[in-house]
Amino acid sequence: MEKTFSExxxxxxxxCDISKKGNVDEDIEHLVSLLNSFEEYFTTSSxxxxxxxxxxxxxxxxxxxxLVWLFVSHSKCKxxxxxxxxxxxxxxxxxxxxxxxxxxxxxTLEDAHLMLSAAVQSGFRNSGLTLSKTGKIIMAVxxxxxxxxxxxNQGKLLVSHEYVDFLIGIANQKMEENLxxxxxxxxxxxxxxxxxxxxxxxxxxx
Numbered sequence: 001m002e003k004t005f006s007e008x009x010x011x012x013x014x015x016c017d018i019s020k021k022g023n024v025d026e027d028i029e030h031l032v033s034l035l036n037s038f039e040e041y042f043t044t045s046s047x048x049x050x051x052x053x054x055x056x057x058x059x060x061x062x063x064x065x066x067l068v069w070l071f072v073s074h075s076k077c078k079x080x081x082x083x084x085x086x087x088x089x090x091x092x093x094x095x096x097x098x099x100x101x102x103x104x105x106x107x108t109l110e111d112a113h114l115m116l117s118a119a120v121q122s123g124f125r126n127s128g129l130t131l132s133k134t135g136k137i138i139m140a141v142x143x144x145x146x147x148x149x150x151x152x153n154q155g156k157l158l159v160s161h162e163y164v165d166f167l168i169g170i171a172n173q174k175m176e177e178n179l180x181x182x183x184x185x186x187x188x189x190x191x192x193x194x195x196x197x198x199x200x201x202x203x204x205x206x
Contacts, residue, residue: 005107008136009042012105025074027179028100031186035104038193040111044138046102049178050074051171053082053151055091076172079165086164090155095164097147097171099178100124100185104139112139118192122185141185145178147171 013036024032025048035041053071070093071077071085086093106112112129119127119141130138149167152158 040107044103049100052096053085055089079168093152097174099145102141106137112137118189123181
């Protein structure tokens with residue numbers, strides 16, 4: 001199992017990131033680097049959180065290939081940028097805020113529970129574990145701190161500029177809280193990992 005996990009980690013980290021952005025989001029670089037520096041863990045996917053405006057083709061809402069990304073921001077955004085993006089809509093335009101998500105493969109269940117507790121303590125209370133038939137233990141960091149509101153249909157804005165401004169304010173507040181939780185997660189994870197490292201080293205000495 002040890003050899004298999006090491007092989008999984010090496011294979012995963014050697015792969016190029018095929019996400020749209022092409023690399024690890026800046027706000028989670030330190031957390032991802034921390035986790036990957038320990039032999040018990042490696043990250044398989046992540047997103048620091050984002051505010052988006054997407055355009056969907058009618059009758060094909062659930063099909064990702066029919067989505068057009070009109071606007072994407074991994075930080076707070078301005079209402080003018082969103083309004084400008086909405087000008088390009090020709091389907092159903094939806095404003096979304098999606099919080100931080102990270103998938104972490106763990107060597108053992110004990111390792112997974114350690115990071116699960118760090119995630120929950122940091123405010124990501126919807127985090128959880130999955131165990132595959134091949135023995136892969138995945139810890140998912142997530143929460144329900146999201147937002148999804150339709151703004152237009154068939155290229156026509158259905159709400160006022162004032163309401164869009166109101167929604168952007170809410171989305172930006174959620175982004176601020178999201179970034180605070182990420183910082184908290186980094187702090188808690190680092191503390192737990194280093195404490196465990198010291199305890200392990202001490203047990204060998206004893």
